[in-house]
Amino acid sequence: MRFRVQAGVVLAALWMFFAIFGGTAEAHFSSTGFSDITVKDKSLEYNLFLLEKELLEALPTIDQDGNGQISESELAGGDKVLDALIYDRLIVTGNSNVGTGIILAAKHTEKAKMPMIELDINYDFAEPVDRYMVQYNFYDGTNPDHRSFATIRMGQQSIVQIINSSNNILQMEGYHGAAAGVDSQAGDNSEQQASPLVTSSSWTSVLKEYTQMGMEHIWSGADHLLFLCGLILAARTSGWKMLKLISAFTVGHSITLVLSALDLASLSPLIVEPLIALSIVFVAFENMFRKRFPKLESKQIVVTALFGMIHGFGFAEILHGTMAGNIALPLFSFNLGVEIGQLAVLVIVVPVLWLILKLFTTQSRQVWWTYGTSSLVGIMGLYWLVERVIAI
Known part of the structure; x- marks a missing residue:
């Protein structure tokens, strides 16, 4: 009975998350x-x-x-x-x-x-x-x-x-x-x-505005948030593994954010948005079936960095066409805002997910937790993928 109560609390919390963030699959900063x-x-x-x-x-x-x-x-x-x-x-x-x-x-x-x-x-x-x-x-x-x-x-x-x-x-x-x-x-x-x-x-207003935009871009992007949750689930209770995964994601999106903002590399949002949804499906799939595909786990850092590069094009979408003239401050400020927003999400989500995982004391229940949460993440990513492909 206690396990059912715990499971009910977890599912209710996840339902609230998807009810709040799951309804939007539009491109970021559509206005x-x-x-x-x-x-x-x-x-x-x-x-x-x-x-x-x-x-x-x-x-x-x-x-x-x-x-x-x-x-x-x-x-x-x-x-x-x-x-x-x-x-x-x-x-x-x-x-x-x-x-x-x-x-x-x-x-x-x-x-x-x-x-x-x-x-x-x-x-x-x-x-x-x-x-x-x-x-x-x-x-x-x-x-x-x-x-x-x-x-x-x-x-x-x-x-x-x-x-x-x-x-x-x-x-x-x-x-x-x-x-x-x-x-x-x-x-x-x-x-x-x-x-x-x-x-x-003044330069201070540019710093403030672009930093705020970066933070809002993370917080208003349900797909970015869901991908981060998928990485946290992949790390389970290993703080060192989580640090490596988040660092790989950060390095990846920072590289393409710079390249795209400087107009050295770019991808159309019609391509980037479905790929971001696909990254969510992949991380959910990898969480559930990592034991069956050990080669995936050994390349997890590289794959995360590659998906980070794809998300970087999504971040840079808002900066296209604005980088004439002095680009250093807007680019630095926006990237700073993205990292601050990402860190704020981690500070809130990581303790909650780890606390919930501790509730599942047996290995079988932890497996149930992994399959259940990853399935929800994957279903949401698949929904966005289909919707965005149809919209092309």
């Missing part, structure tokens, strides 16, 4: 946009990238046939509604004068390995601008976690800033230099006349 901003002497060019579903949420009337998608013809014929959207959601001022945004093009494109809709907008001003301000208002309650990664360019300089619901205003110095129309007779001195690229954000 992501990009803002490529080019600062000039009398104008500001704004290339806005939004996911199709975000544009539909902000502007449902553009879907004229009601099929839940935006066709090229609907984009081409939606000039007036798009103009109204930009007028309401994207306010650009130069020297405190509100600029009128002119949409030069609206098209389907790809950004950060994701299909997106690009709006090319131009803001012209009568006089040279000393200070620009951009107010980004794509927050209407439907997507409060939406972020836009702004790459601000001025001549040969560039900087990346993050726009979110609590920090949706960018302030930039105007650009007065050769590329902006200074007399070419200025010669070599023309480069010296160019204004430095200055925004209202």
Whole structure:
């Protein structure tokens, strides 16, 4: 009877975990946009990238046939509604004068390995601008976690800033230099006349924002959490083995995070997401049948590192398209946040799982525990795998 009570408590706890985390199988940070901003002497060019579903949420009337998608013809014929959207959601001022945004093009494109809709907008001003301000208002309650990664360019300089619901205003110095129309007779001195690229954000805000993003990416990624749980189950009560497995996973995802963020290697989310689900199925399978496949156990560290590399591409998905200019601080901060978030999960989960395992005093009950929990992990991973393959 006591064993049944213990088993019931364990299953209830696992059911709560899957009820909370198991319902989402979408790509991470699905609410992501990009803002490529080019600062000039009398104008500001704004290339806005939004996911199709975000544009539909902000502007449902553009879907004229009601099929839940935006066709090229609907984009081409939606000039007036798009103009109204930009007028309401994207306010650009130069020297405190509100600029009128002119949409030069609206098209389907790809950004950060994701299909997106690009709006090319131009803001012209009568006089040279000393200070620009951009107010980004794509927050209407439907997507409060939406972020836009702004790459601000001025001549040969560039900087990346993050726009979110609590920090949706960018302030930039105007650009007065050769590329902006200074007399070419200025010669070599023309480069010296160019204004430095200055925004209202500091390095500490970049550190804080990217670190927070890394932590949230771990905590909001149920598949990453489930894979970590699978590694903990694989280690059982061996702290040294767990350290080796977690270290292999960390090294693996850190390598591909760096390579992918630097655009030296990349994989489409359409490939990465099913592979992440497959890694969960594999670690569950290995936990249950390791005795039948001893070669798998001997290569466990290498396999974990390889799966860590796959998860690294999932981590880096959010950084694609944001690494122009100074990349060291955002990259370091995001990776730091991932490791902090991972450590926080381990601090909570490891004692709980070890305590539950201690409840199963006999070897047969421990085997039951291993098969039961690993089966649940594998079923969830298999569900995500099938769902993501079908969605391709």
